[in-house]
Amino acid sequence: xxxxxxxxxxxxxxxxxxxxxxxxxxxxxxxxxxxxxxxxxxxxxxxxxxxxxxxxxxxxxxxxxxxxxxxxxxxxxxxxxxxxxxxxxxxxxxxxxxxxxxxxxxxxxxxxxxxxxxxxxxxxxxxxxxxxxxxxxxxxxxxxxxxxxxxxxxxxxxxxxxxxxxxxxxxxxxxxxxxxxxxxxxxxxxxxxxxxxx
Ligand code: MN
Numbered sequence: 218x219x220x221x222x223x224x225x226x227x228x229x230x231x232x233x234x235x236x237x238x239x240x241x242x243x244x245x246x247x248x249x250x251x252x253x254x255x256x257x258x259x260x261x262x263x264x265x266x267x268x269x270x271x272x273x274x275x276x277x278x279x280x281x282x283x284x285x286x287x288x289x290x291x292x293x294x295x296x297x298x299x300x301x302x303x304x305x306x307x308x309x310x311x312x313x314x315x316x317x318x319x320x321x322x323x324x325x326x327x328x329x330x331x332x333x334x335x336x337x338x339x340x341x342x343x344x345x346x347x348x349x350x351x352x353x354x355x356x357x358x359x360x361x362x363x364x365x366x367x368x369x370x371x372x373x374x375x376x377x378x379x380x381x382x383x384x385x386x387x388x389x390x391x392x393x394x395x396x397x398x399x400x401x402x403x404x405x406x407x408x409x410x411x412x413x414x415x
Contacts, residue, residue: 232245346380
């Protein structure tokens with residue numbers, strides 16, 4: 218088989234569309250530089266494995282697989298993150314089936330916000346807060362370190378929030394809590410609903 222490669226997806230909106238919640242400057246750096254670096258890192262690991270299988274190079278398999286996990290998860294999560302957002306709206310809240318499911322599992326949207334925001338704020342160093350579902354459509358809030366640690370196998374991410382400093386520092390400096398609070402305005406609940414139903 219041909220070598221597997223991943224590509225940087227275009228943003229589904231303009232770089233300045235999320236302002237004032239997330240600035241054009243951050244979006245340009247975050248998408249064009251940071252996400253691209255994960256794409257390149259994932260492709261580099263895939264290429265090493267491809268050449269290793271053909272007998273062309275020797276590699277430290279564990280090291281390459283660790284790189285693959287880090288960069289591929291970085292690529293996948295950022296790809297979801299861009300689609301999870303849209304133009305800011307005040308009083309932005311989920312409707313439809315995902316809205317009902319959130320009420321059932323968490324008691325209310327406010328409860329989900331509280332648990333998810335607490336997860337985001339408490340990420341140690343770099344990581345993500347994630348709303349995910351299992352095969353029975355039960356919902357979970359996850360607390361991910363880096364891009365790849367503390368996932369639960371087979372759980373599907375529906376809504377992801379990047380809390381690496383590169384995601385907010387230029388706009389919010391060290392005020393991560395304010396970034397998280399504002400971010401709820403740009404959540405694209407239609408996209409979350411779509412991922413929930415898929
Ligand atoms: Mn990021």
